[in-house]
Amino acid sequence: MEEKSFKPFISADRVLPEITPVSIGLGIMLAVLFGAANAYLGLRVGMTVSASIPAAVLSMGIIRIILKRDSILENNLVQTIGSAGESLAAGAIFTLPALFMWANESDVVSKPSFWVIAIISLCAALLGLIFMVPLRSALIVEEHGVLPFPEGTACAEVLLAGEEGGEKSKTVFSGLGIAAIYKFIADGLCLFPSEIDWSIKKLGTGFGADVLPALASVGYICGKKISSYMFAGGVIGWFVVIPLISFFGSSSLFPPAKAPVSELGAWGIWSTYIRYVGAGAVATGGIISLIKSFPTIIRTFKKAMSGFGHKIESEERTNRDLPMKGLLILALAIIAVIWLFPAIPVGLLGAVIIVIFGFFFATVSSRMVGLVGSSNNPVSGMGIATLLIATALLKSTGHTGVAGMTSAICVGTIICIIASMAGDMSQDLKTGYILGATPRNQQIGELIGCVVSALAIGGIMYLLDAAWGFGSKELPAPQATLMKLVVEGVMGGNLPWVLVLVGVGIAVAIEIIGIPVLPVAIGVYLPIHLSTPIFIGGLLRAFFGNRKDEKGKEVTEKGILYGSGLIAGEGLIGILLAVFAIIPLSNGKSLLQTINLGGLLGNVGGVIFFVLLLASIVFFTRSKKKAK
Template identity: 25%
Template sequence: MASAYEPAHGDAAGTGGDVDRGEVRQRSSKPQKKPGTDMEADDGDEGRGAEAAGGGCEVTDSIEWVFESEPVPSWREQVTPRALAVSLLLAVVFSLIVMKLSLTTGIIPSLNVSAGLLGFFFLRVWTAPVKNPGRRPFTRQENTVVQTCVVAAYGIAFSGGFGSYLFGMSETIAAQAAEENNADNVKEPRLSWMIGFLFLVSFVGLFALVPLRKVMIVDYKLTYPSGTATAHLINGFHTPDGSERAESQVRTLIKCSVASFLWGFFQWFYTAGEGCGFGQFPALGLTAYQNRFYFDFSTTYIGAGMICPHIVNISVLLGGILSWGVMWPLIAEKRGSWFGAELSDSSLEGMQGYRVFIAIAIILGDGLYKFAMVLTCTVAAIAASTEKRKFFGALPVNSDDRTISGSGAAPETPPSFDDARRTEFFLKDQIPTPVAIGGYVAVAAVSIIAVPHLIFPQLKWHHVLAVYLMAPVLAFCNAYGMGLTDWSLASTYGKLAIFVFGAWAGKPHSGVLVGLAACGIMMSIVSTAADLMQDFKTGYMTLASPRSMFVSQVVGTAMGCVVGPSVFWLFYRAFDGVGTERSAYPAPYAIVYRNMAILGVDGFSKLPKHCLTLCCVFFVGAIALNMAKDLAPRKVARLIPLPMAMGIPFYIGSYFAIDMFLGSVILFAWEWVDKAQADAFGYAVASGLICGDGVWTLPQAVLSLFNVKPPICMKFLSRGVNYKVDDFIGTLS
């Protein structure tokens, strides 16, 4: 996997148009096999190229070559009634799981892989007993539709804010807040208005980034690790018989999945309390652990590190070192001077304020630069379309090892067979750009009118309009960051909306409720847009039509708008004291969001000292890094880190950065020892690690749902604390 910083070679005008598919076929080469030899490894999937050892003959191993004999159904044949029926069943199951987690821990894992696996299982059971030759076969495209629909549905259970902003409006949560709990800042949960609100705001995000689908998937070649792993899983399950190499890759994926699943199961036994388990192992020392520097034994992020380009993993680690290794310890020494000594680390008036807003500044700086570049290049391409020039600038996520002439001409190395075939089908069924833009404007217009008049009178129409004007840029930033690192920062952008719109409305005009409602609209848009782009990546790799992906996302979103509130209402009515500390469902993030909204009505003046100054410095720094990357020679540019990847650990911590870097080291060492084998099986191993851990989250959530707790708590203490614990236990005996 190359880490070179190279141009994306798509046609700028292709953000909404088509391509000359004949040209794609002409430039691509079909994988060849030397007679009398086994296929050597060149996984053409993500542009990896390799020359096979032996005979000097260049041979490749292609996923799409294995599937070439199978016809690709039209997009209407991919969205089948049986797929939608299975999707509805799984949507209910996964929404129950996500709702349980939202109201307890507030931490929601990625369940994409589990959705793809269960979709395959249920549809295989459905279609297996019937041996009717005329019956429509179960295809990988139909499997992808189920996965997309389910992810869209259970995504509403998260972005709907039932454990955060939406429940934070309730009287139950307001009674626990210190102030601003008057009637104008409270709205009790009701099934009718929750469903109506979600229908009004959840569909806008589906249209936000559709015109940029080619840019994100084909030109920028964003990896979307979970989407890529899900695609490999689906392709593996549907691989036709007779391909020895493909069967070997599937066996490798299954073995790694089982090992990852069993490792997750083994770790679970030692997590009986907070801060317990292998995931809290202070491998780099207790001081580093307190600054979120530790290896948490997560196979998901080791696998993600093997999929992501090396420069992404290095950038994430550098960001973690800069923030948690240097900046935060230095700022912590200013406690009592820059911010109150009595404030906890989770307070936005203290350390958390620096973490959240500096991370946002870096991500916005990078995202706005990329967005401006895309917009400028698209306009330039349209203006010069008769010359058929390519305008997209270099992006570091393109892992093709290509040689570029100084004039920016087309690459000397043609695209792999997989890339060419996938690009051809991805651009075949277009979603017209006017439809996407018109859909965004139409749905937003309805929302601007209906939300203030029918649901939140405190929220004015110009507030909603401002959200919809900001949302496409933030959605692009979130989808871009998710494509690089697999992290969605939808909640972070929601917190930004709380501050901006809460301060805009102010205390006299129900600023708390306005901030929470604006947070909900913003989170729905940026979360849905990123999920759709990740599903586009899965569809790209399984030859599922973008139209079928879009339609299944729309259907899944509609399911989620009904299923999500209904499941929440079930919990809310069936269990006593939901949202209170003594309840089994305390909804811890609901009070956090409400307190943020209370803080937000006073505006950014409540942030700690020098926070905005540092935000401006890092915002400009992110833009400067991008400009340096664009202007520097290729050999230098490939070594410059990515601001977006650097910014994410500023808020989250460095533990996942260490996991991803370890994955990158494993792949690098493997390529150094045997590049052909690494190219052939690297994605299978990485996808297996992600899939096994992803599948384990399902039984883990079910155990939690039935209140089955692990039997052992394994904690790590310093020597001094251990002596104190021993002494205390001695006094009891």
């Protein structure tokens, strides 16, 4: 579709409320809400989900039903601000927990302060915003009808459907409430274990599932293909590699383990050996994704560069961006902060390299989400590629040891957040383009979301680390652990490269077959207990939403909305339980320890409650609207 023939829902000559106290206040609340929920989800399973659609639905429910206001552009600005929290959290949790893990492992290293996290996150988020402004014309306007931007288009459809009423918001709120109750019973009261586990002694391995709402929801949202790829990776790790190590290793002791294989058990073998195999597979998958998209990267990069020197003046409201002169001044100020900020000792050259890499990967991210959606955005691959180069450069210039590794992680954090923010913002701008929003107002909304989310993420991370600790069973922080291993390996040369290269071989074999590498690689890297409920959620969607007609589309849409609510509900209670875990009582125990029932119902109780949860997904996706 040509740009000239496209007409937005709200024409350029109409002016509706966009930036209002209501949209700003509600957007800020949702930015913190979804930032916290996605931080918890990403640290638990290594995946995050787009917050644009659930934020839009919640906004419609509050603005239309409760406040009785009627402006689709005001709703759009709420989801624009709200989704910024999710995207910033997604970039931050891929890398920053590595600094906490180093601090927990050594008394010499200190944790990054709240303000260090806030400044790094804010600088990165603002750079992502700055880089996306010249990309808007090239990707959103000129290629309308060419790049589908799945989430952005879907979010616009949800908001347009909201013109008929706020029925969809009830589905999201229902999921949020049910997940909140379920999570509190499972991980608060501990009536049943949220992780059910069985040992398979003959194979020297085990099997189980984390019976939690967010995981089944991730599977439903991702669909059968992606979830089955993840589960296949789990099968490779837990039913191929672990049994082989257990069989051939027996009583032998192989580094990096400090005990014989026979004493490790399935979980010990996974944490000592399989994680390195998975790290090699994930790193290779990320690099393959970048190589395959390289021609697209170059084309988009050229267009974006021409955008910096060419600005089309337009009186049309729907084509007004923030002024590039002001953004360039802001970019120079950010470079100065990165250059002079002691927590990122990379010098002026390093700051310039960060900006160049950041803009380069912002073009990658924006283009990729335009083609395949935010769920397939290779942010981790970009982060790994950046860390490999940054760590090698820092090491060659004398920045070694903990200081050099800290600098590398900070550089990787900035790149990850830039890529994540650029991808999210491109989806939001696509939604706005379809609806007829003012780009400048959306960009201001993103700016507000950046500031709020940057201030919130530090507190969220400190809270979660205090409650459970990054790298623990409750919060494995898979992506950050992988980044940590990459930096340590390049800087110290102490990685078990044989295991890493085995992962590389697995990834190459998967690519040769023609299957997407990253989902399988993440399945290898994560415990099978996480990929099992994700796979079940994917099967649920395939079984109930496989019809290609309007009925099938309606069922899928309801399931995604309900699943988004489940994710938000579990994430919120996860944060609440983290607060309970650090509140001391007079008996010396925390509040969470005091209410703990010790898994009274056992594995059977976990299975029963999980089946009931799955039944709720079926009920809410199949339920019919009441006749008016």
